[in-house]
Amino acid sequence: MSIFTKIIEGEIPSYKVAEDDNFFAFLDINPNAKGHTLVVPKKEENKIFDLSKEEYTSLMNFSYRVAKALEKSVPCLRIGMSVIGLEVPHVHVHLIPTNAMADMQFTKKEKLTNEEFVALAESISSNFS
Ligand code: AMP
Numbered sequence: 001m002s003i004f005t006k007i008i009e010g011e012i013p014s015y016k017v018a019e020d021d022n023f024f025a026f027l028d029i030n031p032n033a034k035g036h037t038l039v040v041p042k043k044e045e046n047k048i049f050d051l052s053k054e055e056y057t058s059l060m061n062f063s064y065r066v067a068k069a070l071e072k073s074v075p076c077l078r079i080g081m082s083v084i085g086l087e088v089p090h091v092h093v094h095l096i097p098t099n100a101m102a103d104m105q106f107t108k109k110e111k112l113t114n115e116e117f118v119a120l121a122e123s124i125s126s127n128f129s
Contacts, residue, residue, distance in 0.1 A: 002090035004040045015121035018069070018128045023062040027121055031110050032096050033103045035074035035120055039063045039093040046089040063093045069127035070095055073120065080104045 006012040008024045015027040017037055028036040041059055045051055051059065067079045076097035082104060083093055102108045112120070 002044055003088055004038075004090040004092065005042075005044050008040065008042055015117045017121050017124040018062075018066050020062065022058060025062070025066045027117055028094065031112065032094075032106060032108060033076070033098065033110055034112065034116075035070055035076075035097040035124065036110075037066060037070060037095045037124065039066055039095060041091055045091050047085065048083050048091050048093075051091065059091070059093065063095060065128060066124070067095050069124045069129070070097060072127040073123040 003012065004024075007014045007026060014029075016024070017027065018025040022042055023039060024042060025037055025039045028038050039059065039062060041051070041055060043055070045055075048056065048059075063081070067081070070079055074097040077099050080096040080098035080103065081093060082096065083091070084106075085091065096103055098104055
């Protein structure tokens with residue numbers, strides 16, 4: 001069972017921002033930038049292009065909705081999107097409020113307090129539709 005499946009099942013806590021029957025979105029615990037969010041299919045698949053076309057399209061549609069909420073909650077130049085998966089072998093889309101290339105480089109990290117994570121998750125969640 002992946003760490004993200006444990007998060008989805010509530011075994012490990014997370015700062016949830018959105019959920020439906022097939023997808024779960026929560027704040028990255030070691031964010032590149034404030035509001036860095038991960039969108040994960042509940043079905044545990046390792047690599048994004050091993051999803052069916054339908055699953056892939058649904059993941060992108062759900063990510064679109066999360067990105068729209070993120071844009072409302074976190075002022076930024078644009079939402080960057082990235083899929084890597086070298087650390088956690090369970091498909092996840094990184095949505096990152098971006099103001100500079102460095103925000104997309106996974107080397108510059110932001111430290112947030114628990115209260116900041118909670119407030120961000122609540123704000124993004126309230127803008128999700
Ligand atoms: P990657 O697999 O390289 O795309 O990166 C995995 C991402 O998952 C990293 O950005 C981590 O900070 C993030 N991550 C790992 N464990 C957790 C967790 N328990 N809660 C939130 N984010 C996590």
